[in-house]
Amino acid sequence: MKIRQANIEKFKIIWEYSNSPTYNYFLRNLKNNNVEFWTIEESKGLIGELYIFWNSEDKDEANGINRAYLCAFRIQKEYQGQGYGKLLMNTVLERIKDKGFKEVTIGIDNSEFDKLNKMYSKFGFKELIKETNIDYHFINANNKPTLFKEPYSLKLKVLQ
Numbered sequence: 001m002k003i004r005q006a007n008i009e010k011f012k013i014i015w016e017y018s019n020s021p022t023y024n025y026f027l028r029n030l031k032n033n034n035v036e037f038w039t040i041e042e043s044k045g046l047i048g049e050l051y052i053f054w055n056s057e058d059k060d061e062a063n064g065i066n067r068a069y070l071c072a073f074r075i076q077k078e079y080q081g082q083g084y085g086k087l088l089m090n091t092v093l094e095r096i097k098d099k100g101f102k103e104v105t106i107g108i109d110n111s112e113f114d115k116l117n118k119m120y121s122k123f124g125f126k127e128l129i130k131e132t133n134i135d136y137h138f139i140n141a142n143n144k145p146t147l148f149k150e151p152y153s154l155k156l157k158v159l160q
Helices: 008-014 021-031 084-098 113-122
Strands: 002-005 035-042 045-053 067-075 103-108 127-139 145-158
Touching: 002 084, 008 021, 008 035, 021 035, 021 127, 035 084, 045 084, 067 084, 103 113, 113 145
Parallel strands: 067 103
Antiparallel strands: 002 035, 035 045, 045 067, 103 145, 127 145
């Protein structure tokens, strides 16, 4: 098993060169070093992924100074509940601390709110910063942030 900061080519493969507005947004931010893409893999392939935004359009998420934002935290279904997500998350949180950031946020959407809120609380994301309907990292066909009917929660973890 390997946890690493993946490169742009790995990102393109995982996203299947989709050329969607969101794909292009992430790609642009990866090229500008505003995003780091982390993976956990084994010999059979990808187990999970997680992205760090160092700065965001929404300064409550990440401000480029002392607060980073995590998004697109995914672990393949067959690997969930086996500790892989914890390994990936802890590695990424250490990376954020090593860069001198003191806080990190994560969004919790409504589709699996109870499950995700419980999991993220175990990682230390306990303080509710706000609820918002705008997802600055899911870009629509008009190349604008997506506006959802239901708000999602933005939670904060202070790094020790």
